[in-house]
């Protein structure tokens with residue numbers, strides 16, 4: 001187990017946002033945190049990263065109690081991609097190089113530069129190296145933030161809606177790259193997501209939050225019409241398109257043969 005979260009609680013002023021959240025994640029796993037707007041997904045990631053201070057509970061990474069560590073020690077273990085990325089008058093190259101800070105002792109080394117170069121290549125963003133981040137589009141900036149988290153070489157990646165600003169091709173490429181990095185480097189990724197179909201495609205396990213609590217947790221078997229309706233309050237059909245499980249809004253009364261013109265076989269499962 002690479003990450004363990006025990007009985008985590010968080011309050012904004014007197015309002016309880018997270019109630020006794022508990023789960024574990026193994027190395028090589030991508031886990032999607034799902035749930036409606038305002039349920040506490042970002043708050044949970046910020047508690048795991050110690051940006052926010054939980055009222056109770058514990059977080060361990062590789063057996064180390066995160067709450068006993070300093071900012072730089074945490075940055076060596078966790079790469080965090082926030083939902084809203086801050087900008088400034090920096091080139092993309094320098095912004096990504098900043099991700100190496102937890103590893104730099106005196107000065108930037110050849111190794112640091114090599115790692116930054118390789119991540120620019122990996123994410124197909126070499127064309128952005130010298131662009132200023134305060135002149136970038138939302139999607140370009142999101143890629144810079146993901147690149148910065150990768151050069152940190154963390155044990156755990158925490159990604160808050162990592163594809164929210166990306167076009168379809170970039171979404172697929174970035175999620176596939178994260179998936180591969182998690183497997184190759186035996187790390188773990190925890191991503192908040194709204195797109196259930198992308199979650200089904202790229203995550204191994206799912207944590208569904210409702211009312212600040214873990215409502216369901218597990219593999220693909222927990223993504224059922226009943227659970228999705230309980231969590232989001234929306235009836236859905238779960239089916240398959242070209243062998244891939246997918247979720248489409250609709251009620252069981254939906255008749256695929258007459259109500260929909262695609263070749264989706266929703267309702268088959």
Ligand SMILES: Nc1ncnc2c1ncn2[C@@H]1O[C@H](COP(=O)(O)OP(=O)(O)OP(=O)(O)O)[C@@H](O)[C@H]1O
Nearest residue numbers: 012013017035036037038039040041042043044192
């Ligand atoms: N700084 C803050 N002060 C007080 N309450 C806050 C603060 N930030 C967030 N909240 C509240 O905490 C709750 C959880 O917010 P959070 O951002 O974690 O939700 P989320 O699940 O990530 O939502 P979304 O899917 O819309 O991004 C919300 O009700 C929100 O209004």
